[in-house]
Amino acid sequence: MIRVLNIISDTNLGGAGRVLLNYAKYRDRLRFEMSVVLPRGSVLKEPLESMDVPVYEIDGMADRSFDRAAVGKLKELIKRDDPDIVHTHGSLSGRIAAKACGRRIVYTRHCAFPVKSYMKHGPGRWANRLFNMHYADRVIAVGESTKKNLMESGIPEKYIDTMMNGSGKITLPPTEERRKLRRQYGFSDGDFVMGIMARIEVYKGHDDILDALRLLLAEGLPVKLIIAGTGSYEDELKKKAAEFPPGTVVFAGFVRDISGILAVMDVQVNASYESETSSLSVIEGMSAGIPSAVSDCGGNPDLVTDGVNGFVFPVHGSAALAAGIRRMAQDPDFRSRLREGSLRVYEERFTGKKFAENVEAVYEKLLR
Numbered sequence: 001m002i003r004v005l006n007i008i009s010d011t012n013l014g015g016a017g018r019v020l021l022n023y024a025k026y027r028d029r030l031r032f033e034m035s036v037v038l039p040r041g042s043v044l045k046e047p048l049e050s051m052d053v054p055v056y057e058i059d060g061m062a063d064r065s066f067d068r069a070a071v072g073k074l075k076e077l078i079k080r081d082d083p084d085i086v087h088t089h090g091s092l093s094g095r096i097a098a099k100a101c102g103r104r105i106v107y108t109r110h111c112a113f114p115v116k117s118y119m120k121h122g123p124g125r126w127a128n129r130l131f132n133m134h135y136a137d138r139v140i141a142v143g144e145s146t147k148k149n150l151m152e153s154g155i156p157e158k159y160i161d162t163m164m165n166g167s168g169k170i171t172l173p174p175t176e177e178r179r180k181l182r183r184q185y186g187f188s189d190g191d192f193v194m195g196i197m198a199r200i201e202v203y204k205g206h207d208d209i210l211d212a213l214r215l216l217l218a219e220g221l222p223v224k225l226i227i228a229g230t231g232s233y234e235d236e237l238k239k240k241a242a243e244f245p246p247g248t249v250v251f252a253g254f255v256r257d258i259s260g261i262l263a264v265m266d267v268q269v270n271a272s273y274e275s276e277t278s279s280l281s282v283i284e285g286m287s288a289g290i291p292s293a294v295s296d297c298g299g300n301p302d303l304v305t306d307g308v309n310g311f312v313f314p315v316h317g318s319a320a321l322a323a324g325i326r327r328m329a330q331d332p333d334f335r336s337r338l339r340e341g342s343l344r345v346y347e348e349r350f351t352g353k354k355f356a357e358n359v360e361a362v363y364e365k366l367l368r
Contacts, residue, residue, distance in 0.1 A: 008095030129154030166355025200231030205271025
């Protein structure tokens with residue numbers, strides 16, 4: 001039995017937390033023993049414990065990669081839990097503590113923000129390379145864009161294991177219940193509903209979606225938009241959405257029931273122009289047969305193929321997004337093919353089981 005202690009500093013349910021929950025659900029329980037360290041009060045505690053994962057809570061490190069005071073607490077916990085591998089999800093504190101305890105370390109990079117210029121060349125690049133290689137034995141890159149991001153900052157390719165995210169299959173409710181859900185959000189059977197599930201931050205491209213929506217409405221198409229998520233840009237986005245006719249743009253807030261929000265969508269949109277790696281929301285939508293319209297940012301083109309399970313448009317390409325939505329709204333046969341393609345691509349590449357097997361292959365490689 002291989003013992004793996006995961007450390008994550010998230011208090012809310014973000015992308016890294018959802019990845020961790022997916023692994024917990026599909027892990028090989030006969031070969032791998034999993035435990036998790038969380039900051040006290042994290043919303044991840046309950047769902048992890050419901051999947052028989054031992055959870056340790058500590059004070060500190062909440063939503064911070066590095067917390068000096070947490071390092072000592074983590075060292076004590078690592079010595080007590082005695083894992084073969086410490087797997088950190090953005091937690092530098094966890095990597096430092098694991099190194100001090102002489103443990104093998106896996107670090108998953110869940111994002112791909114642009115690398116600062118001083119880290120691309122010269123002393124900054126070498127310092128980052130030496131630092132990260134000292135505090136990680138293997139680095140998991142969630143998608144090719146993340147791998148490129150890591151290599152730009154000096155991480156050698158031979159230390160990086162690249163894999164796409166995966167998720168469990170989302171089953172949509174029956175047709176009549178889907179109609180009921182749509183009515184609850186103010187949508188009629190004749191509306192074509194775009195949806196986005198993402199943090200409401202500027203770089204997620206919500207403004208570009210509103211621009212595309214404006215173009216489609218000017219043509220008289222019955223298109224609506226539902227926005228799931230919260231974030232620092234929410235108030236500003238609501239002001240812009242208020243310029244549209246009432247009921248055109250609906251804010252659903254933070255959503256736990258993924259199947260319920262996907263049930264009202266005809267297409268899921270990802271318009272990010274920064275830090276997009278291997279979108280779980282897109283993968284979850286695929287698993288339910290929801291086609292995707294995605295920008296060509298980061299790992300999005302690795303998930304979606306034009307005409308197969310959706311379409312790809314240029315970053316900030318509101319007109320191209322509108323054109324793709326127009327075709328989907330006006331061509332039911334095309335929309336049906338995309339739904340079938342979404343289900344097929346999910347089963348071939350993005351199941352939760354495939355993702356868990358990929359993670360465990362890294363564990364085995366490290367121990368060999």
